[in-house]
Amino acid sequence: MNVIDAAYQRRAIKHFDPDHEISSDEERKLLEATIQSPTSFNIQHWRFVILRDPQLRSKIRTEWGNDQAQMTDASLLVLFTADMKAWEKEPHRYWRNAPQEVADLLVNWMGPFHEGREWLQRDEAQRSxxxxMQTLMLVAKGMGYESCPMIGFDIQKVSELIKLPKDHVMGPMVAIGRGTKDAWPKPGQLSLDEICFENGFI
Incomplete structure (x- = not known):
């Protein structure tokens, strides 16, 4: 499937085959493609928590996840988090394959860009x-799998459950697996005329 078809056909699927398993090779392929996504300064600050334990997933679903079936039924459940302080943690490793002068330039910019701007650190983490997430869902669709991004869970409780570090931010979850029921017809997209503006808002 080409990327344009995947973009049009990707939907948030709520019903998954609970008996289907994604192989370890497929999982690795999905995640390796996901980390090709861009990040500011190439700091790659996403941290993916693979929620694999069935009891853990069931607890999240029943106690803090509004009983969303995809939390337990999907073959793969990925919780997206990000390290907001990754920019100051051995930053040279993000540019180890670049020419030295390029690496030095960007690493030296990284500190002044982030320091004292906690709002920006959080914004950059969530943007990344x-x-x-979108890369993961498109690649999953291209591999013949369905996906569902989810925010309907108690962030504080789940943060405590997974022992989220204080300098990390929580993002949504994405369920991946074999769908068993089609999504509803698309409810309608706004026209480009409504959302695209030439050179600014008039």
Missing amino acids: IGMA
Whole structure:
């Protein structure tokens, strides 16, 4: 499936085959494609928590997840988080394959760009999470799988459950698997005339 077809056909599927398993090779392929997503300064600050334990997934679903069936029935459940302080943690490793002068330039920019701007660190983390999520869902569709992004869970409780570090931010979950029921027809997309503006808002 080409990427344009995947973009049009990707839907948030709520019903998954609970008996289907994604192989370890397929899972690795999905995640390796996901980390091709862009990040500011190439800091790659996403951190993916693979929620694999059935009891853990069931607890999240029944106690803090509004009983969303895809949390337990999907073959793969990925919780997206990001390290907001990744920019100051051995930043040279993000540019280890670049020419030295390029690496030095960008690493030296990284600190002044982020320091003292906690709002920007959080915004950058969430932007990166969003891009990685979309990559994961499009690749999954291209591999013949369905997906569902989810925010309907108690962020604080799940943060405690997974022991989210204090310098990390929580993002949504994405369920991946074999769908068993088609999504509803698309409810309607706004026209480009409504959402695209030439050179600014008039």
